[in-house]
Structure formats: C-alpha cells, structure tokens
C-alpha cells in the first residue's frame with residue numbers, strides 16, 4: 001500500500017515535470033526558469049516597497065490619507081523599483097476591476113488573469129505565479145495579489161467601508177471598479193516583463 005502510494009506520487013511528479021517542460025508558456029525550462037527568477041525577485045521588491053509605504057501611510061494618517069498617498073505615489077514607486085533593478089525589467093500592477101485606469105490590463109494580461117482564475121476554479125488553489133510568452137514574443141512573469149483583511153478598508157464592500165474613504169475615492173476615482181472584494185479574492189497581478197538580454201545573462205549565455 002505504502003509502496004504503491006510512493007509509486008503513484010512519483011508518477012504524478014514525473015507527469016507534472018513533463019507538463020512544466022513543455023509548459024504552456026512554450027519556453028524551454030532554462031529560459032522559463034530565468035524569467036521566473038528575475039520576475040519573482042522584481043515582484044517581491046515591488047511588494048515590499050508598496051506594503052511598507054502603505055503601512056506607514058495608514059499608521060500616520062489613516063485610510064483617507066493613505067488613499068491620497070497611493071493615488072500620487074504608487075505608480076511612481078513602481079517605476080522607481082523597475083529602474084532600481086536595472087535595464088530590461090519593467091513592472092506593472094494590473095486588475096480587470098481596476099481603480100486607477102493606468103492599471104488596466106492589455107490583452108496578454110487579461111489572458112494571465114483568466115489563467116489564474118481558471119486554475120482557482122479547477123482546483124481551488126491559486127497558483128503562486130505564471131510565466132508567459134506573449135504573441136509579440138515578450139517574456140512576462142506574473143504574481144497574484146490577493147485580498148487580505150486590511151485591504152478591505154479600501155477595496156471591501158462599500159456598505160461596510162468608512163464613508164470618508166468612499167468620499168475620498170469618489171473624488172479621485174469616479175469610475176472606481178475596485179470595491180466589493182472579500183478576503184482571499186484575487187485582486188490583480190503584478191506583471192514583470194523581462195528582456196531577452198536579462199534572460200541570456202541569467203542563463204549565462
């Protein structure tokens with residue numbers, strides 16, 4: 001019994017390995033690994049920066065001030081994290097239900113959002129990331145952003161949100177689509193584009 005479980009596990013692991021070799025990104029394993037390594041580092045750098053700034057701003061002046069902070073600084077910080085990582089890395093946050101129109105997804109980003117949602121619907125688990133080669137040949141890494149309880153201050157059900165927060169949002173984002181989420185929901189993605197030069201450098205070619 002134990003042995004057959006082990007064998008089954010090994011078979012599944014091999015099958016999973018084969019799937020990831022001819023991964024749906026269509027990239028070979030080394031290139032996909034390089035995009036993943038570069039992308040994961042960049043996504044982590046952005047998350048750390050945005051979270052630290054959001055927390056500091058919330059502590060200093062509460063959610064209304066933090067909204068103004070996000071509105072004026074989130075994109076600037078995103079660009080400066082991209083720049084700090086050197087040539088060949090470009091980072092963006094995207095959501096189908098976006099607040100800031102600058103964060104609207106392009107066709108390949110919509111495909112990525114669907115990929116995560118489909119995986120979540122199929123096995124109830126959100127994949128940790130995804131690597132994509134777009135039709136135009138761009139290499140992209142995606143990391144999902146999910147809603148945690150503190151996010152509900154500004155992305156939750158409007159009926160339970162602070163009216164001052166709703167008012168501040170309405171002034172800056174009259175077409176806001178980014179409320180009505182619950183903890184655990186997929187809120188959006190971090191997208192990291194990685195240039196061919198970065199990939200070859202990472203592989204050592």
Ligand code: HEC
Nearest residue numbers: 063066067070071074093095098099100103151154178188
């Ligand atoms: C203080 C209010 C506030 C909190 C708390 C907050 N956000 Fe936001 N969020 C905003 C504002 C304002 C924007 C639009 C400006 C920007 O960041 O580009 C935004 C934008 C975003 C975007 C970019 C897509 C879009 O809709 O424009 C994502 C993704 C996002 N938030 C996720 C989160 C997550 C995940 C959390 C919790 C960890 C969170 N937010 C907490 C106010 C907030």
